[in-house]
Amino acid sequence: MECMTQGTTDMISTAGGVDSGTAAAGLETLRAELEPLEPLQRLQWALNRFGSGFAMTTSFGIQSSVLLHMLSRLSGGETVPVIWVDTGYLPAETYRYASTLCERLGTRLVVAQSSMSPARMEAVHGRLWETGREQDLDLYLRLRKVEPLEEALSGREVSCWASGVRRGQTELRKTMTVLDPIRERLSLRPCCVGQIGMSSITCRSMTCLSIRSSIRGIPPLATGIPVLQTALSLRAAAPASVDSVRSAESTCPE
Numbered sequence: 001m002e003c004m005t006q007g008t009t010d011m012i013s014t015a016g017g018v019d020s021g022t023a024a025a026g027l028e029t030l031r032a033e034l035e036p037l038e039p040l041q042r043l044q045w046a047l048n049r050f051g052s053g054f055a056m057t058t059s060f061g062i063q064s065s066v067l068l069h070m071l072s073r074l075s076g077g078e079t080v081p082v083i084w085v086d087t088g089y090l091p092a093e094t095y096r097y098a099s100t101l102c103e104r105l106g107t108r109l110v111v112a113q114s115s116m117s118p119a120r121m122e123a124v125h126g127r128l129w130e131t132g133r134e135q136d137l138d139l140y141l142r143l144r145k146v147e148p149l150e151e152a153l154s155g156r157e158v159s160c161w162a163s164g165v166r167r168g169q170t171e172l173r174k175t176m177t178v179l180d181p182i183r184e185r186l187s188l189r190p191c192c193v194g195q196i197g198m199s200s201i202t203c204r205s206m207t208c209l210s211i212r213s214s215i216r217g218i219p220p221l222a223t224g225i226p227v228l229q230t231a232l233s234l235r236a237a238a239p240a241s242v243d244s245v246r247s248a249e250s251t252c253p254e
Contacts (some may be wrong), residue, residue, distance in 0.1 A: 034188075054158070055160075064163065082108055085112045085148050085149050116143055177189075
């Protein structure tokens with residue numbers, strides 16, 4: 001099978017913990033290994049291959065919560081850091097749900113937050129999501145999402161991270177594969193591409209799966225609060241349109 005381009009090879013070679021064999025194999029070869037696997041097997045594949053260089057991100061939405069349950073079933077899953085980017089603007093129900101779920105599943109939660117508090121950000125920059133200016137939305141994403149996530153990944157020398165993002169969520173995400181290079185790391189989507197999994201199951205079906213997996217009380221359907229973020233996680237009072245902002249969405253957790 002044709003190897004990846006030299007640029008991609010070099011990028012993956014320099015990612016912390018990714019050996020030269022992984023780079024030489026090529027993305028297409030790795031994707032071919034992953035395609036026939038079920039989501040749980042894909043997670044185990046990543047943990048076996050990357051070890052301490054593997055992490056998961058979560059937003060505590062429906063998709064990522066089911067992935068957390070899958071992680072709890074893995075051999076060695078309790079060692080995997082689960083990174084949650086807390087913008088400081090999440091609904092109270094999400095914080096309570098996150099605490100309950102992590103306690104139930106034994107999740108090794110890592111909370112990533114901006115060094116700039118929400119109050120300070122609003123005092124210095126204003127309510128960035130209300131201006132309607134693209135550069136303000138980009139700044140919000142950088143301060144509250146992208147930089148905290150990057151710091152958490154870099155500090156743990158993560159080579160590969162898994163998330164619950166789905167191809168059908170946005171136009172940009174339609175181009176995703178099961179394994180893509182993002183900023184010198186590999187991004188794994190366990191339930192993406194060709195699986196009868198999260199890429200094709202409805203939210204209500206996902207809730208049934210959650211209940212069968214003993215993950216109960218999912219906030220989005222229980223309270224109507226829009227916890228299923230694609231790029232931003234703001235208070236319910238914030239404009240709903242902000243939740244679908246397109247900037248940097250491929251790097252934000254789900």
